[in-house]
Structure formats: C-alpha cells, structure tokens
Amino acid sequence: MMATHHVMGVTGAYPMLVTLWLLPLAGAVLCWAFGPQLRGLAGWLASGAIAASFVLTVASWASGTQSAGGALGAHQYLFSWMPGFDFGLLLDPLSLLWTLIITGVGFLIHFYSIGYMHGDRAFARFFAYMNFFVFAMLTLVLSDNFAGLLVGWGLVGLASYFLIGFWFERRTAVAAARKAFVINVAGDVGIMFAIFLIVANVHSTAFGDAFAASGTLSSGLLFAICVALFIGAAAKSAQIPLHTWLPDAMEGPTPVSALIHAATMVTAGVYLIARCAPLWSANSDAQLLVGTIGGLTALVGAILGCVQWDIKRILAYSTMSQIGYMIMGVGVGAYEGGVAHFFTHAFFKAQLFLGAGIIIHNLANEQDVRRMGGLIKRMPFAFVAILTGVLSICGTPGFSGFFSKDRVIYGALQHGHPWLYAVGILTAGITAYYMFRLLFITFWGEYRGSVDPSDLGIRHPELSGVVDPDAGAGHAKEPADRAHHAEHAPAWIMSVPVGILIVPTVLIGWLMFGGDTSPWNGFFASSFPSAALATPAISELATSGVVLLLVIGGFGIAWWRYGTREAAANAVERLRNESVRMPAILTHLFYIDAAIDLICVRTSQLLGQFFGRLVDPLVVDGTVREAAFGARWLGVLVQSLETGLVRAYALVLALGAACFIAYYALAVAR
Amino acid sequence: MTLFWVLAAILIASAIWTITANKAVYSVVALLLNFAALAVTYLTLSAEFMAVIQIIVYSGAILMLFVFVIALLSSGVAPLSVGPNRLPKAVAPAIFIVLVAFGFLAYAVLGATAVVAPAAGANLGTVGTAGVFGSVADFGKALFTVHLLPFEITALILMVAVIGVVLLAGDQAPYVATRRHAERVEREMREAILREGR
Amino acid sequence: MAVAISNYVGLSAVMFFIGVAGVLLRRNPLVMLMSIELMFNSANLLFIAFARAWVANAGQIFAFLIITVAAAEAAIGLAIVVATFRDEKNVDVDQVRLLKG
Numbered sequence: 001m002m003a004t005h006h007v008m009g010v011t012g013a014y015p016m017l018v019t020l021w022l023l024p025l026a027g028a029v030l031c032w033a034f035g036p037q038l039r040g041l042a043g044w045l046a047s048g049a050i051a052a053s054f055v056l057t058v059a060s061w062a063s064g065t066q067s068a069g070g071a072l073g074a075h076q077y078l079f080s081w082m083p084g085f086d087f088g089l090l091l092d093p094l095s096l097l098w099t100l101i102i103t104g105v106g107f108l109i110h111f112y113s114i115g116y117m118h119g120d121r122a123f124a125r126f127f128a129y130m131n132f133f134v135f136a137m138l139t140l141v142l143s144d145n146f147a148g149l150l151v152g153w154g155l156v157g158l159a160s161y162f163l164i165g166f167w168f169e170r171r172t173a174v175a176a177a178r179k180a181f182v183i184n185v186a187g188d189v190g191i192m193f194a195i196f197l198i199v200a201n202v203h204s205t206a207f208g209d210a211f212a213a214s215g216t217l218s219s220g221l222l223f224a225i226c227v228a229l230f231i232g233a234a235a236k237s238a239q240i241p242l243h244t245w246l247p248d249a250m251e252g253p254t255p256v257s258a259l260i261h262a263a264t265m266v267t268a269g270v271y272l273i274a275r276c277a278p279l280w281s282a283n284s285d286a287q288l289l290v291g292t293i294g295g296l297t298a299l300v301g302a303i304l305g306c307v308q309w310d311i312k313r314i315l316a317y318s319t320m321s322q323i324g325y326m327i328m329g330v331g332v333g334a335y336e337g338g339v340a341h342f343f344t345h346a347f348f349k350a351q352l353f354l355g356a357g358i359i360i361h362n363l364a365n366e367q368d369v370r371r372m373g374g375l376i377k378r379m380p381f382a383f384v385a386i387l388t389g390v391l392s393i394c395g396t397p398g399f400s401g402f403f404s405k406d407r408v409i410y411g412a413l414q415h416g417h418p419w420l421y422a423v424g425i426l427t428a429g430i431t432a433y434y435m436f437r438l439l440f441i442t443f444w445g446e447y448r449g450s451v452d453p454s455d456l457g458i459r460h461p462e463l464s465g466v467v468d469p470d471a472g473a474g475h476a477k478e479p480a481d482r483a484h485h486a487e488h489a490p491a492w493i494m495s496v497p498v499g500i501l502i503v504p505t506v507l508i509g510w511l512m513f514g515g516d517t518s519p520w521n522g523f524f525a526s527s528f529p530s531a532a533l534a535t536p537a538i539s540e541l542a543t544s545g546v547v548l549l550l551v552i553g554g555f556g557i558a559w560w561r562y563g564t565r566e567a568a569a570n571a572v573e574r575l576r577n578e579s580v581r582m583p584a585i586l587t588h589l590f591y592i593d594a595a596i597d598l599i600c601v602r603t604s605q606l607l608g609q610f611f612g613r614l615v616d617p618l619v620v621d622g623t624v625r626e627a628a629f630g631a632r633w634l635g636v637l638v639q640s641l642e643t644g645l646v647r648a649y650a651l652v653l654a655l656g657a658a659c660f661i662a663y664y665a666l667a668v669a670r
Numbered sequence: 671m672t673l674f675w676v677l678a679a680i681l682i683a684s685a686i687w688t689i690t691a692n693k694a695v696y697s698v699v700a701l702l703l704n705f706a707a708l709a710v711t712y713l714t715l716s717a718e719f720m721a722v723i724q725i726i727v728y729s730g731a732i733l734m735l736f737v738f739v740i741a742l743l744s745s746g747v748a749p750l751s752v753g754p755n756r757l758p759k760a761v762a763p764a765i766f767i768v769l770v771a772f773g774f775l776a777y778a779v780l781g782a783t784a785v786v787a788p789a790a791g792a793n794l795g796t797v798g799t800a801g802v803f804g805s806v807a808d809f810g811k812a813l814f815t816v817h818l819l820p821f822e823i824t825a826l827i828l829m830v831a832v833i834g835v836v837l838l839a840g841d842q843a844p845y846v847a848t849r850r851h852a853e854r855v856e857r858e859m860r861e862a863i864l865r866e867g868r
Numbered sequence: 869m870a871v872a873i874s875n876y877v878g879l880s881a882v883m884f885f886i887g888v889a890g891v892l893l894r895r896n897p898l899v900m901l902m903s904i905e906l907m908f909n910s911a912n913l914l915f916i917a918f919a920r921a922w923v924a925n926a927g928q929i930f931a932f933l934i935i936t937v938a939a940a941e942a943a944i945g946l947a948i949v950v951a952t953f954r955d956e957k958n959v960d961v962d963q964v965r966l967l968k969g
Contacts, residue, residue, distance in 0.1 A: 644965030650891045658771035665778035674871045678879045685883050685906055689890030694898045701902050715920040717928050732942045739946045743953055764892035768885045775881045779874045803923050817929045824936045831940035839947040
C-alpha cells in the first residue's frame with residue numbers, strides 16, 4: 001500500500017474508479033478491432049462506453065468529495081513501478097470536475113458524431129480514436145503523480161494527432177496533424193524536464209510529495225519547475241507563442257474540434273496549473289509570467305478572431321482567447337475562477353462548435369462564413385444554439401460565461417495584477433465584437449453560397465495550406481466522398497446533444513453567483529492554497545458593469561458593420577472590401593508562424609546542414625576513415641618486419657629475452 | 671663437488687655437440703647424453719622421481735619421436751635438403767645477443783650475496799630412502815593434493831596436443847597447412863561447386 | 869652438499885644460451901626443436917636445484933609440468949615439420965615463408 005503523503009493525504013476510496021477509467025479504452029479496442037463488423041453500431045458502442053463512464057463519474061460524486069483523513073477525494077492504488085514511485089488514480093474535486101466534463105460533454109459529442117460522421121468510410125476508426133482520446137484524457141486528470149500525468153499528456157497528444165489527421169487524404173490535414181504533434185511534443189519535453197527537476201530534488205513523482213516540498217525548494221528551482229511545466233501547459237493549451245497549431249487543428253472533423261480542441265484537451269494546461277497550485281502559489285515570479293502570457297494570449301486570440309473567415313478558425317481563435325483567460329486566472333492565483341471558466345467554456349464552446357458543425361454539415365462542408373449568410377431562416381435551431389453560445393461567451397449577464405469570466409477578470413485584480421485586469425476587460429469587448437460578427441455574417445442577410453467566390457474576396461477557393469501564411473483566408477473542405485452522401489442520419493441525433501448543451505450554457509454559471517462565497521468556491525474550498533486577497537478599490541459589481549459596457553460596445557460595432565439592414569444588403573461588397581483591404585500583419589497572424597519558422601525551423605535546417613555537410617563527413621566519417629587508413633598505414637609499416645623467416649622471429653625473441661635478463665640483472669638482482 | 675663439475679662438463683659439451691652436429695641424428699645422440707647427465711644431476715639434487723621421468727619421458731619418448739621423424743623425412747626424395755642461408759647477417763647479432771645476455775646473467779649470479787639455506791629441521795636424507803624430501807611418495811603426495819589442478823590441466827593440454835597432432839599430420843587432415851595446400855583445397859571446392867551447377 | 873646454488877644457475881645459464889644459439893643459428897628444424905628442448909631442460913635444472921635449496925617440492929612439481937608441456941610442444945612441432953615436409957618437400961626453415969606478411 002502506498003504512503004498517503006504521496007497523494008496529499010487522500011485515504012478515501014471509490015471502487016469503480018478503475019472501471020470508470022478503463023471503459024473508454026475498452027470501447028476504443030472494440031471499435032478498433034471489430035470496426036468492419038460493427039459498422040454503424042461502433043458509434044453507439046463508443047457513446048455507450050462514455051455514457052457508462054459518465055454515469056460512474058456522477059455516482060462517484062460522494063466519493064470524490066468525501067472527507068477522509070483530512071483530505072477530500074478517493075484514491076486507488078494501482079501498482080508501484082519502483083520502490084517509492086507508485087502509480088494510482090486520484091479523484092478529488094479538481095479531477096472530479098474534469099472527469100465530469102470529459103465524460104459528460106464527451107458523451108454528448110460522441111452521440112452527435114453518430115450523425116455527423118454518418119456515412120464516413122472510417123466510421124469505426126473515428127470512434128476508436130475518440131474513445132482512446134477520452135481514455136488518455138482520463139489518464140491525464142486521474143493520475144496521482146507527474147509521471148502518470150505525462151503519460152496521459154502524451155497520449156492525448158497522440159489522439160489529437162490521429163484525429164486532426166483523420167482525413168489523411170488531405171495534405172493540409174496531415175500537415176496540421178504533424179504540426180500539432182511536434183508542438184505538443186515540445187511541451188511534453190518541458191514537462192519531462194520539470195519531472196526531472198522534481199525527482200532530482202524531491203525523489204518522488206507523486207503530487208503530494210512535490211507539493212509538500214514546495215515550501216523547502218529554493219525559489220529559483222521552483223521557478224524553473226514552474227516554467228518547465230508551463231512550457232507543457234502552453235503547448236497543450238495553445239498559449240503564445242505555441243498556439244499556432246490550434247487553428248490548423250480545425251482540419252479535423254468538427255466533433256473533434258469540439259471535444260479535443262475546445263472542451264477538454266486544450267484545457268489540460270489549465271488543469272496542470274490548477275493541480276500544481278501549491279507550486280505556483282509559492283512562487284510569485286511564475287505567477288506573473290503565466291498570468292501575463294495568459295492575458296496576452298487572450299488578447300491576441302481575440303484580435304486574430306476578428307479577422308478570420310473560416311467559421312471553425314474563428315471559434316479556434318476564440319478558444320485560444322478563452323483559454324488565455326483560464327490560464328491568466330489560474331496563473332495569478334484565482335484558481336477557482338480559472339477552473340470555473342474552463343467549466344462553463346466546455347459547455348458553450350462545445351455547443352458553438354456543434355452548432356457550427358450543423359451548419360457545415362448542412363452546407364455540404366462549406367466553412368467560409370462569407371459564403372453563408374441568411375441562415376437564420378434555413379437553420380433556426382443552429383441559430384438558437386450559436387446565439388446562446390455567443391451570448392454566453394460574450395458574458396451576457398445571467399449566462400454562464402458572464403459569471404466565470406467575471407471571476408477571472410476580478411480575480412486578477414484581487415491578486416494584484418491591475419494590468420491583466422485591464423487586458424481581461426478589453427478582451428471581453430473584442431470577444432463580443434468577433435462573436436457577433438460571426439453571428440451576423442452567418443445568419444443575417446441573404447444566402448451567399450451561390451455568389452462567385454472571387455466576388456467575396458476569396459483568393460484561394462479550393463484550399464488553404466497550413467503552411468500558407470494566408471491561412472486566415474482559408475476554408476478547409478471535407479473530403480468529397482462524404483460531401484454528398486445520399487442520406488443524412490436523422491437530424492435529431494445531432495440536435496439533441498446541442499439542445500442538452502444549451503441548458504448548462506445558459507444556466508450553469510449561477511453556481512458561481514455570489515463571488516468568493518459562491519457554492520463554486522465552496523466546492524473547491526480545500527483544493528487550492530489560499531492567498532491574502534487585496535481589497536480592490538473597484539467592486540466586482542462595478543467590474544461587471546464595465547465589462548458589460550465594453551461588451552455592448554463590441555456588439556454595437558459588430559452590429560454597425562454587419563448587422564444593420566444596410567450592411568446586410570451590401571454584404572457581398574463589404575465582405576470583399578474587408579477581405580482585400582485587410583492589413584498584412586493581420587492576414588499573416590502577427591507573423592508568429594513566420595517567426596517560429598525563422599527561429600526554430602530555419603535554424604534547425606541550418607544546423608542540420610552544417611552537421612550534415614561538414615561535421616558528419618569530415619569529423620564523424622573522417623575519424624572512421626582516418627582510423628582505417630591509420631591502421632592500414634601501421635600495417636604497411638609493420639609488414640616489413642614480417643619476413644616469414646622463422647629465425648628472424650627467434651632473433652627478436654632472443655633480443656627481448658636479453659632485455660629482460662639485463663633488466664633483472666641491473667635493477668632487481670642488485 | 672667433483673661430481674658436479676664432471677656432470678657440468680658433460681652437459682655443456684653434449685649441448686654444444688647437439689647444436690653443432692652435421693646430421694640430425696647425431697644431435698639426437700648428443701641430446702641423449704645430455705639428458706642422461708641431467709638425470710644424474712637430478713639425483714644429486716634429491717629429485718629421484720624427476721630423474722626417472724627425465725629418462726623415461728625425455729629420452730624414451732620425446733627423443734624416440736625425433737628419431738622416428740628423422741627416419742620418416744630421410745626416406746623422402748630430397749631429405750633435409752638445406753638451401754642457401756637467407757639470413758647470413760643474423761649470425762653476428764645472434765652471437766652478440768647471446769653473449770651479452772649471458773654476460774648480464776653471469777654478472778647477476780656472481781654478484782648475488784643471498785645465501786639460500788635449508789630450513790631448520792628439513793627432512794633431507796639419503797636419496798632412495800622412503801619419506802625424505804624428494805622421494806616418490808613425497809612428490810606424489812604434493813602432486814595429487816596441493817597441485818592437483820595444474821596436474822589435471824596438464825592432462826587437458828596433452829589431450830589438445832594429441833588432437834592437434836592428429837589434425838596436423840594425420841592422413842586425411844582437413845587443415846590448411848600451407849599456401850600450396852590451401853590453393854589446392856580452394857580449387858577443389860570451386861570445382862565441386864561448379865559441378866553442382868550452383 | 870657443498871655445491872653453491874650459483875653454480876647451478878651458471879650451468880643452467882650456459883645450457884640455456886647454447887640452446888638459444890642453436891635456435892638462432894641452425895636451419896634444420898629438427899635441430900632447432902632439440903635446441904628448444906635444451907632450453908627447457910636448463911630451466912628444469914634450475915627449478916630442481918632451487919627446490920633442493922629451499923627444500924620445497926613445488927619446484928620439482930613445476931619441472932614435472934614443464935616436461936609434460938615440452939612433450940606436447942615437441943609433438944606439435946614435429947607434426948608441423950612433417951606436414952610442411954609433405955607439402956613443400958623441404959624442411960629448411962629459410963625456405964618455408966608462410967608467415968611472410
């Protein structure tokens with residue numbers, strides 16, 4: 001049995017924890033092994049596995065929040081892979097929350113996928129990957145130590161790679177998958193180094209041991225650990241400058257974007273920082289760094305969201321921006337706030353993606369908003385879904401996003417970061433602008449699907465390359481073979497999950513009502529280290545007012561530019577002008593891809609060429625070659641001694657013997 | 671004392687005869703004389719078993735082997751034909767090296783001052799008496815107790831030597847002894863492969 | 869026993885170097901092998917003389933072992949001579965140069 005200090009004192013138990021964890025894996029294996037036999041049933045089987053896992057998670061509520069031995073939660077010891085290095089599952093309020101989202105929202109998206117992926121050639125493979133992803137994500141959040149977390153961390157990256165490149169016939173999808181994988185592995189390496197540092201100094205990978213030692217580690221070391229962990233978090237959660245893979249990841253099927261690249265996987269960085277709250281709370285430098293990068297990401301993501309034309313890319317940048325909020329929240333120490341935003345975001349962003357998926361599905365895989373328009377009449381249900389999502393993400397009072405975003409923004413002020421507070425408020429305004437821009441372009445006016453693309457300023461009507469810096473103008477098409485399949489699955493399969501999601505999207509935020517005394521904060525009362533809070537001069541209510549004003553301002557600009565009757569009437573001309581006149585810095589996405597290309601890729605290439613053309617042939621091969629020639633030269637030299645005359649050898653032998661005798665006679669015998 | 675000098679004279683003289691004799695068989699005779707004198711010397715040094723072994727193994731077995739080989743080779747077409755000396759310049763340095771090494775050794779021996787005396791109460795007695803140092807019983811006991819492992823290893827070495835001799839000199843020896851032989855074997859193998867048609 | 873040990877060492881040394889001279893100067897392989905036997909025996913003489921001086925029969929045991937090894941060596945050496953003679957029809961060591969590099 002393992003020592004309880006490994007797991008922060010958790011002694012409670014939940015017998016079904018392992019079942020809950022392994023069910024998705026079983027589903028993945030079944031779908032993978034029996035895909036051809038299962039056919040359409042694979043979707044139901046996979047959804048059933050996740051549903052069962054979700055039911056077990058709900059049933060674990062009491063266990064996950066039980067108080068035993070002074071700590072909340074349940075723990076399941078699995079095995080020990082080295083003396084003192086145990087592996088187990090830990091279900092405490094934090095991992096319980098994530099598990100609920102992963103299995104709950106995961107189930108809805110699985111269910112939705114039955115309709116969305118209907119008729120795809122690799123239907124079963126898709127669900128095998130999806131189930132595998134859920135298993136990997138559960139491994140990540142349920143692990144009770146850093147090593148297990150890293151395993152889950154790597155596996156979700158792998159699942160993400162599989163699913164982004166799901167339509168591997170498309171060159172862009174493969175490139176996007178590769179890009180996501182490479183950047184994520186860079187993050188994995190960061191976490192690995194953090195684990196090295198922790199093991200070298202704490203001699204354990206268990207969370208409990210590392211956190212207990214956080215007070216005794218030097219601040220420089222702690223900062224190094226936090227930075228290394230944050231490199232992993234930034235890569236996974238698309239924080240600047242490691243965010244470039246996320247928009248490209250929209251090459252995957254839309255449910256994948258909803259589950260992996262909006263609701264769950266990309267929030268793993270938030271989970272990591274919230275989990276390692278004792279480390280961050282002990283080091284204010286790390287807090288400042290992470291909070292700043294989070295705020296910056298929120299702002300940059302929002303700005304870039306304003307200039308996108310691909311509906312999924314707009315949502316991707318908004319995801320990046322919202323995760324920036326979360327990272328900012330957990331970074332500055334407002335853990336409840338950051339986690340709350342993760343919670344509400346999982347619902348409304350999943351809903352936005354699924355709503356967008358309905359549109360894409362019904363428009364034969366059209367993703368460019370310029371070729372939409374007027375959809376309010378054709379798809380009222382999608383409009384409702386996206387409208388509620390937009391209202392929630394913008395922070396309309398009463399909707400869930402309002403409460404959680406408020407907690408983050410005000411948390412930054414409470415923890416003494418007025419600049420981040422300002423950035424948060426500004427970003428909220430920009431968010432309102434680009435989300436309502438999306439809404440108006442898509443649903444207002446007349447349908448523009450029959451307009452010539454060049455009249456809309458679409459430069460590359462077929463595909464945008466991931467490597468193409470003009471990716472902002474891109475609009476990926478899903479493969480033709482599933483573009484016009486004869487029959488659609490019943491519409492309710494896709495509508496029902498979206499309908500269910502609307503409820504939490506609208507209402508769930510009330511859990512956070514009441515600020516620091518809300519039920520939400522009560523739930524996490526013992527999960528995070530408490531910090532002395534400043535009493536800001538501005539009240540939370542006033543902050544909400546300011547945010548609301550900016551949101552209304554953003555809405556107003558969007559309305560003025562895209563929403564008015566006059567704008568809708570001249571939509572084609574306006575959209576073309578906007579496309580053509582967009583500043584280069586925005587179409588090139590602040591040149592971040594180009595910078596990465598210059599700094600990392602070109603440097604590596606130069607280094608590779610240096611080693612490949614100079615070091616390898618001259619030094620490595622040269623050493624081997626010269627060693628061989630040297631041996632040969634030596635052989636030629638010695639060859640002359642090998643006369644083949646036995647007596648000559650005997651003479652040399654005798655000379656040697658004489659030398660021996662002389663040595664003993666002179667040096668030893670005397 | 672006198673016996674030692676007589677034996678020493680016989681040993682040196684027979685040794686010189688061994689290496690200077692014109693015919694190999696004379697060398698064998700000289701060497702036989704040398705070994706006999708050596709056996710007597712061993713007796714004077716309380717090594718009775720070694721004296722017997724010297725006669726039986728060296729004179730009886732090894733020298734007989736030499737004689738047989740001489741007989742075998744002499745029956746050939748050109749027995750022991752000696753060609754031109756390819757190393758004429760080696761004579762002077764060889765003699766020089768020998769003399770110098772011997773000089774060093776003599777220098778060391780004559781300058782030695784250490785006296786090696788038998789330990790007090792050592793069981794030295796008349797050669798041939800049972801139980802004294804160097805008797806067969808004494809020797810055998812030591813050989814089969816303290817030095818058993820080297821003894822057994824020696825047996826292994828002899829076995830290896832027997833197998834080696836059979837391989838080297840046997841009638842159907844599968845070895846490759848000389849370049850000519852190697853070429854022949856190679857040619858035969860090549861022809862065999864060609865016959866097989868592969 | 870009035871003979872000093874140094875006399876035996878001297879005698880052994882003389883025999884040894886006669887053997888060395890034989891190996892170096894003769895071209896008949898049989899005589900060379902016999903010279904090697906001479907050297908073996910000089911070493912044996914030394915072992916036995918010192919065994920007597922120290923009253924330790926380990927020296928005699930060593931001499932015994934040397935005799936066995938010498939027997940093996942002689943057998944192998946003679947086998948090589950026979951094999952060489954069979955192929956080369958010649959046993960002059962200066963003519964046989966298989967070891968030439």
